[in-house]
Structures are given as C-alpha cells and as structure tokens.
Amino acid sequence: xxxxxxxxxxxxxxxxxxxxxxxxxxxxxxxxxxxxxxxxxxxxxxxxxxxxxxxxxxxxxxxxxxxxxxxxxxxxxxxxxxxxxxxxxxxxxxxxxxxxxxxxxxxxxxxxxxxxxxxxxxxxxxxxxxxxxxxxxxxxxxxxxxxxxxxxxxxxxxxxxxxxxxxxxxxxxxxxxxxxxxxxxxxxxxxxxxxxxxxxxxxxxxxxxxxxxxxxxxxxxxxxxxxxxxxxxxxxxxxxxxxxxxxxxxxxxxxxxxxxxxxxxxxxxxxxxx
Numbered sequence: 001x002x003x004x005x006x007x008x009x010x011x012x013x014x015x016x017x018x019x020x021x022x023x024x025x026x027x028x029x030x031x032x033x034x035x036x037x038x039x040x041x042x043x044x045x046x047x048x049x050x051x052x053x054x055x056x057x058x059x060x061x062x063x064x065x066x067x068x069x070x071x072x073x074x075x076x077x078x079x080x081x082x083x084x085x086x087x088x089x090x091x092x093x094x095x096x097x098x099x100x101x102x103x104x105x106x107x108x109x110x111x112x113x114x115x116x117x118x119x120x121x122x123x124x125x126x127x128x129x130x131x132x133x134x135x136x137x138x139x140x141x142x143x144x145x146x147x148x149x150x151x152x153x154x155x156x157x158x159x160x161x162x163x164x165x166x167x168x169x170x171x172x173x174x175x176x177x178x179x180x181x182x183x184x185x186x187x188x189x190x191x192x193x194x195x196x197x198x199x200x201x202x203x204x205x206x207x208x209x210x211x212x213x214x215x216x217x218x219x220x221x222x223x224x225x226x227x228x229x230x231x232x233x234x235x236x237x238x239x240x241x242x243x244x245x246x247x248x249x250x251x252x253x254x255x256x257x258x259x260x261x262x263x264x265x266x267x268x269x270x271x272x273x274x
Contacts, residue, residue: 029249031241039238054242058229064243066218067225071247073136074211074221075204078143082200085144086151087193091181093152094159095167105156112149116209119145124213134216142210147200154199158192159185202251222247 031039033050058064093101119142127138162185170180186193211224226243229236 025248025252028241029245031238032245034238034241036238054238055246057236058239058242059246062229062239064222064225064246067220067222068246070136070215070219071205071221071223074139074143074219075201077136078140078147078204079197079200081140082144082147082151083193083197086148087155087186087196088181089148090152090155091159091185093156094162095164105153108149108152112146112153114145116146116207120209120213123210127214133214134219136219138214139211139219139221142214143204143207147204150203151196151200154196155189155192158189162188198255202255205247205251 027044030046032054033052034048035051035053038045038048059068093105123138123142123145124133127133127141132138166184166188167177167180170184171177175183206223207221208223211221215221215224222243226240226247229240229243
C-alpha cells in the first residue's frame, strides 16, 4: 500500500470514528431546537423548522438559569480553592523528604480513589450539624475532597521535572522560598497548571452525587436540576435536550479550545514523572 492510500485509509477511519462519537452530541443539539412534533417523528430528520421554545421554557419559565449560575459558582470556587491549597502542597512534597512522605502520598491517593458514596453521608451529617447544608459552602467543601488530592498528584509530577538547582540558584540571587516558587518554578509548570485547572473545572461541573445530597432548591447545580424535567405528567424531552446542551456543549467547546494546553500538560507530567 502506497503512502497516499495509507493516509486516505487513516483519514477515512478517523473521520468515521469522529462521526460515531460526536453523533449523539449532534443529535442532542438538534433535538433541543425541535418542537414535540418534530422530536417524535417516526423517521428522524435533519431538516426542520428550529424553535427556541425549549430554551425559553427551561431557562426562563422554569428557572434553569439559576442552576447554571450555581454550577459556575461551585465549579469555579472549588477549582480555585483546590489550586490555592494543592499547588503549594505539591511543590513542598517535591522539595522535602521524610519517612512519612510515602504514607502521606498514599493517603492522598486513597482519598482520591474513595467512592463519593462513602463520603456523602458523613459530609451530609457534618454539614447539617454545622448548619451549612444546602449552601454553596457545603457542596464546595465536598468537591474539595476529590479536587485537592487530584491537584496534588497532578502538580507533583510537574514540579518533580523542575531541578532543585533552580531553587538554590534563586536563593543565592536573593530570592526567598516564596519568591523562588512564584517567580521561577511556577512559570515553568504553567502548562501543567492550566491542564490541572481544566480537569478540576470539568470534574466539578459534572459532579452529581454531592450536589444531589448537599444542595437545596436554591443552590442546585445543573446535573441535579436536570431530572426535575421527568415529571408524573410527562417527560419534557425537548427541554431536557436544551438543558443538557447548555450543560455539555460549553464544556466540550472549552476542552476543544484548550486541548493544546491539556496535551502539553499531560505529556509534560508524564515526562516529569519518568
């Protein structure tokens, strides 16, 4: 097989795989613009009269705009706090040594791998006793149980790739430990920092169980509010498609736009860990 035909074959297979994976997303977006007649036609069609009724009903009449804001608040605050706490922690773990370091890292890994179902009941009881159940504070704190360990493990690999000699050279030049970290080390791991932040936002945005148990009607996030469209009098499939589109598509577009940073960050971390 010549190189030209090999490229054509690879391109064809890649196109088929891409269409296969994005076809559900395309169907979801199209369904969000269909009325009930077009949505339930026996033969699905790509040509129809689009309408914004599903979006108006969901985000204006039923108040899903509030849930969208809740998801933004929770995901951004949880990600920001995880970065503020986890990044310096990861740096310190690469610049310190001790007998308990391995046990500490193992504890972080165990916390990251622990199922949310195990944590949600104790967190609910604690939040109830503290009087914060149903607030942003409760659900953000719950998200930190997986966000901080994830941040530490991700960033530790990148910081291990930065030679300690750079820290020592910075101190010789008069920098303190914090200055060396912020001015020398952190800029060298910016791709890892961006990749970690992206994954934190996506994981927090899509989280369901903690939001289901720890939020109230006023603070419910999009994944939690979506099932309310399944009612005893019927299922509002068009509105479900509209809400799901607003939930999924921005994240997909965001990931596509920043994919360069994700790839650079993940490969950088892999090389750093070697």
